[in-house]
Amino acid sequence: MRRMKHPGVAKQRRDAIPGFVSIAFGRSSILLRREFSTHAPAIAAKLVQLRDTDEPGLGNRRSGFRLRIAGIPDLFARHSRRGGFFGGLLGDLYFGLRPRQFRELTIASQAAQRGVPIAQPAGAMVERVAPGFYRGFFLSQALDGMSLWEFVRTDDDALVRLHVLEQARAAIETMHRAGLFHADLNLHNLFVTHRGDGFAVMILDLDKARLLDRPLPETTRRANRTRLLRSIHKLDRERRYFSDQAIETLAGG
Known part of the structure; x- marks a missing residue:
């Protein structure tokens, strides 16, 4: 299993979502709600474990996992996976310059502000695996x-x-x-x-x-x-x- 580098000091990106901070982990970057940012190393380590696991998760595509991190509410991590024909070829790999997990986080944050009943968005992590190719997770606060x-x-x-x-x-x-x-x-x-x-x-x-x-x-x-x-x-x-x-x-x- 590849180790994640320590992120150091969290820095606010110019294009970051209000209330979130961006933290770098080698080839990966994670956007987290500001109040969760001190737990970024623990969250990232959990996501790496989930990325490499063969254990089926929750949800229709068995790609969702509940995260328990000491000091913060439980989170729900959805590992982005393709469906259909391309799912068999690419699995969890996506291509593009704007990761869909960060785009979803932007939309979810704005939708929550408008009063849409959604699970509270908590963050997203993207790992760059090759030029233009990435895999990632979307994070929300867990619901029962x-x-x-x-x-x-x-x-x-x-x-x-x-x-x-x-x-x-x-x-x-x-x-x-x-x-x-x-x-x-x-x-x-x-x-x-x-x-x-x-x-x-x-x-x-x-x-x-x-x-x-x-x-x-x-x-x-x-x-x-x-x-x-x-x-x-x-x-x-x-x-x-x-x-x-x-x-x-x-x-x-």
Whole structure:
């Protein structure tokens, strides 16, 4: 396993996200929330271990891991991996001059400021492996709960399920009003968590998202809903969990 060099003093980049600091580790760089920056060596070491592990993680692609670092809240690290045909060829390698993990962190930070219900962004790390090629992780504060798809298959209380679907619909509408286009909205990245005596639904995985300076137009909102409907029909082919009423509550026009 390759060792990470000690970062030395954290320095604020000119183009860094407000509230975050950039720290160099040899060929790697990490953007972290300022209050987590003193824990950068421990966080980076954990991410290197995860990069090299064969252990399956959490989530739809088994690429998510919970990090426990003394002195800070638990973090959730998502190891960026390609899917489909290119996933078999490149695995976790990406090409480009602007790492998608840093782009996602920028969008997530701005979306959180606009009130979009997402997991609090905590940072991102990118390792340059060759000119133009990189791999990386996205970090958020860990949430307790499960995906909406897991929830509807677990909770058989009709009133509770209706409440959660209404919360999911409200989260999506908040996202639309805030100008966030998700691009890959599905039942796996709507996350159900407890809030007080009830439930709240958070929106995950903004790596393909776009953020506009105005509310989304109706055509774009419809594209998000259509993508969500495809996810419902793909995962629940036999309509065991999503009745017509449930679909209308969650994704109806």
